[in-house]
Amino acid sequence: MAQEASNGDHVSAKPPPTPSPLRNAKFFQANMRILVTGGAGFIGSHLVDRLMENEKNEVIVADNYFTGSKDNLKKWIGHPRFELIRHDVTETLLVEVDRIYHLACPASPIFYKYNPVKTIKTNVIGTLNMLGLAKRVGARILLTSTSEVYGDPLEHPQKESYWGNVNPIGVRSCYDEGKRVAETLMFDYHRQHGIEIRIARIFNTYGPRMNIDDGRVVSNFIAQAIRDEPLTVQAPGTQTRSFCYVSDMVDGLIRLMEGDNTGPINIGNPGEFTMLELAETVKELINPKVEIKMVDNTPDDPRQRKPDITKAKELLGWEPKIKLRDGLPLMEDDFRHRLGVPKKI
Numbered sequence: 001m002a003q004e005a006s007n008g009d010h011v012s013a014k015p016p017p018t019p020s021p022l023r024n025a026k027f028f029q030a031n032m033r034i035l036v037t038g039g040a041g042f043i044g045s046h047l048v049d050r051l052m053e054n055e056k057n058e059v060i061v062a063d064n065y066f067t068g069s070k071d072n073l074k075k076w077i078g079h080p081r082f083e084l085i086r087h088d089v090t091e092t093l094l095v096e097v098d099r100i101y102h103l104a105c106p107a108s109p110i111f112y113k114y115n116p117v118k119t120i121k122t123n124v125i126g127t128l129n130m131l132g133l134a135k136r137v138g139a140r141i142l143l144t145s146t147s148e149v150y151g152d153p154l155e156h157p158q159k160e161s162y163w164g165n166v167n168p169i170g171v172r173s174c175y176d177e178g179k180r181v182a183e184t185l186m187f188d189y190h191r192q193h194g195i196e197i198r199i200a201r202i203f204n205t206y207g208p209r210m211n212i213d214d215g216r217v218v219s220n221f222i223a224q225a226i227r228d229e230p231l232t233v234q235a236p237g238t239q240t241r242s243f244c245y246v247s248d249m250v251d252g253l254i255r256l257m258e259g260d261n262t263g264p265i266n267i268g269n270p271g272e273f274t275m276l277e278l279a280e281t282v283k284e285l286i287n288p289k290v291e292i293k294m295v296d297n298t299p300d301d302p303r304q305r306k307p308d309i310t311k312a313k314e315l316l317g318w319e320p321k322i323k324l325r326d327g328l329p330l331m332e333d334d335f336r337h338r339l340g341v342p343k344k345i
């Protein structure tokens with residue numbers, strides 16, 4: 001039974017539901033069957049790549065392609081251990097699985113604000129549906145929550161025990177409050193029904209395969225630097241974020257899923273940068289001639305963010321390996337390839 005890692009003193013009221021006995025039958029199914037919702041997106045597709053490396057895994061992706069694409073999974077389409085389903089998690093899904101990585105949700109602020117009612121439905125109804133599925137088939141479920149549950153944090157760096165400083169009625173609330181409700185649902189299903197849960201609080205993650213026009217800061221700056229366009233730093237530019245390379249993130253998610261702790265556990269890189277520092281670094285590494293331009297910000301932008309990863313280190317034996325200065329060039333290569341702009345030598 002999972003151990004509670006932080007934020008509470010509850011114990012699970014019931015043992016978890018048992019999977020169908022056939023799942024353990026010698027000649028029926030030796031593999032681990034894994035559902036990845038949102039698997040056609042940025043982090044999801046890298047997670048699928050890693051899971052598919054293990055020949056004992058069968059992977060099913062369910063995605064509505066709102067911000068993800070089949071292109072991200074093209075190397076697996078047609079593979080006998082892989083299945084791709086066009087599915088919206090706000091509808092029920094009937095599959096037989098042992099693990100559910102529940103990622104489905106737009107993550108870039110411009111996309112999650114585009115249809116806020118849909119974003120909150122995805123977080124609340126989508127998570128309820130996936131918990132219902134976990135309950136029916138006895139699967140373990142991992143939710144990709146977010147550092148945004150800490151809102152505009154008054155504690156710095158953020159520990160998992162911090163309850164956050166979140167505006168419940170702002171333009172970001174569909175996402176940050178949505179994820180907070182999703183975490184609540186996870187713990188209620190755990191306590192009430194014995195579901196095996198895992199909650200990752202992911203901090204800003206970057207890497208190849210992000211949508212070029214995703215709108216998040218790292219992808220914006222890299223695309224702008226390659227296109228010789230000014231890097232748009234949103235005022236005041238002193239706000240901070242901590243950026244984790246995607247391969248480190250995937251490693252942390254799998255360790256959390258396969259470990260004994262429910263979480264929530266922060267997964268992120270504690271290296272903290274102001275947005276002006278990030279712009280200067282991108283300029284230096286990718287295009288020293290590019291201009292840096294200050295533009296207006298959006299409401300409720302968190303002023304600082306940095307994970308305390310003590311729990312991830314102690315409980316998962318995890319810490320990030322890739323520094324920002326090493327990760328940015330890897331992302332540059334992918335963006336240049338997709339934009340068709342080779343590096344000048």
Ligand SMILES: NC(=O)c1ccc[n+]([C@@H]2O[C@H](COP(=O)([O-])OP(=O)(O)OC[C@H]3O[C@@H](n4cnc5c(N)ncnc54)[C@H](O)[C@@H]3O)[C@@H](O)[C@H]2O)c1
Pocket residue numbers: 037038039040041042043044062063064065066067068069087088089090102103104105106107108122126144145146147201202203204205206
């Ligand atoms: N990338 C980050 O910095 C970051 C930080 C914190 C949390 N997260 C969380 O990690 C997860 C993945 O983020 P990402 O950066 O890969 O984003 P992404 O937008 O690239 O991927 C999200 C995926 O979910 C799919 N999706 C959205 N709504 C859906 C729905 N209703 N039904 C089915 N599929 C749906 C999208 O089509 C996409 O493939 C999200 O849950 C996000 O909240 C990401």
Ligand SMILES: O=c1ccn([C@@H]2O[C@H](COP(=O)(O)OP(=O)(O)O[C@H]3OC[C@@H](O)[C@H](O)[C@H]3O)[C@@H](O)[C@H]2O)c(=O)[nH]1
Pocket residue numbers: 107108109146147148202203204205215216217218220221232233234235239240241275297298301302
């Ligand atoms: O072009 C830009 C874009 C963004 N920014 C700034 O960069 C910072 C980061 O903005 P992003 O849009 O990349 O992402 P945010 O940190 O605001 O939100 C992210 O947080 C964690 C996840 O849950 C999500 O991936 C996303 O919501 C903000 O301070 C924003 O004002 C710029 O300075 N210029």
